[in-house]
Amino acid sequence: MEVQKGRLLVVYHEDFARHGFTILRDRLAPAFYELKSKGYLERPGVRVLEPVPVEEKWVRKVHAADHIEGVKHSGYYEVALLSAGGVIQGAEEVVLDRVDSCFCFVGAAGHHASRDGFWGFCYLNDVAIAVEYLKKQHGLKKFAIIDIDPHYGDGTRDILGPDPGVMHVNFCSGYSRGGSSQGLNNHDFALPYNAGDQEFLSWVDRAIELVYGFPHELLFIIFGHDNHRDDYGSFELTEEFYPEFARRIRAKFPSRVCYVLSGGSNPRVAKAAIGGVVEVLSSP
Numbered sequence: 001m002e003v004q005k006g007r008l009l010v011v012y013h014e015d016f017a018r019h020g021f022t023i024l025r026d027r028l029a030p031a032f033y034e035l036k037s038k039g040y041l042e043r044p045g046v047r048v049l050e051p052v053p054v055e056e057k058w059v060r061k062v063h064a065a066d067h068i069e070g071v072k073h074s075g076y077y078e079v080a081l082l083s084a085g086g087v088i089q090g091a092e093e094v095v096l097d098r099v100d101s102c103f104c105f106v107g108a109a110g111h112h113a114s115r116d117g118f119w120g121f122c123y124l125n126d127v128a129i130a131v132e133y134l135k136k137q138h139g140l141k142k143f144a145i146i147d148i149d150p151h152y153g154d155g156t157r158d159i160l161g162p163d164p165g166v167m168h169v170n171f172c173s174g175y176s177r178g179g180s181s182q183g184l185n186n187h188d189f190a191l192p193y194n195a196g197d198q199e200f201l202s203w204v205d206r207a208i209e210l211v212y213g214f215p216h217e218l219l220f221i222i223f224g225h226d227n228h229r230d231d232y233g234s235f236e237l238t239e240e241f242y243p244e245f246a247r248r249i250r251a252k253f254p255s256r257v258c259y260v261l262s263g264g265s266n267p268r269v270a271k272a273a274i275g276g277v278v279e280v281l282s283s284p
């Protein structure tokens with residue numbers, strides 16, 4: 001019997017909220033239970049996956065030994081392994097065509113974790129580890145990344161920027177522009193601090209065009225809602241931005257998309273932002 005392809009996989013583990021990085025974790029359970037109470041997780045074609053930690057051998061392919069030792073001393077190693085495991089397992093379901101897209105909750109963020117350094121609530125670069133895993137285990141070669149967290153994704157650029165098989169489109173606010181390697185398939189969109197929904201969305205359209213013109217096998221969205229006006233990053237986005245963002249992405253990329261949660265701490269914003277995206281992704 002042929003199994004019908006799912007529409008959306010939501011990756012969540014209670015340990016993200018229990019043991020995640022302090023500033024990031026209080027939003028997690030409220031956002032997840034909001035998805036439940038709205039009924040999105042009961043919609044046809046929607047599944048929830050509880051991940052297991054990634055094996056350390058995959059982490060070692062991406063991060064230096066000193067980096068890993070440092071993360072072990074941070075107290076967040078276990079939850080970072082679980083977060084990266086969730087991104088890998090979500091992305092794998094997408095590339096195996098069992099589901100159109102996934103939304104991965106995490107307990108620690110990833111985009112400031114470079115090969116040999118970490119800061120800014122990030123410990124292991126979940127997306128870079130997933131890219132490494134999918135290359136080795138599934139033979140994938142081409143990836144696209146759109147990072148809408150307002151802080152510069154320096155770790156992702158450090159690890160994946162030199163890879164000609166990766167396009168990295170990185171949103172950031174003017175002050176956090178990192179200035180690291182442009183060129184190849186790397187694009188930095190440095191917007192003014194007070195950028196609102198319409199200005200941001202006009203750049204989203206440019207990002208979509210760039211990524212559409214770059215043949216790829218999987219698109220990652222690094223999804224930080226710290227770009228909301230009531231969260232701790234810059235930008236003046238409102239709750240209406242998030243479902244509109246997801247609609248525009250889905251219209252051009254109806255499948256093979258993996259959302260990975262990034263910055264944000266305000267539970268009310270998280271409920272609206274994540275809820276808005278999952279509402280769109282779980283709709284027929």
Ligand SMILES: [Zn+2]
Pocket residue numbers: 149150151224226233262263264
């Ligand atoms: Zn951020």
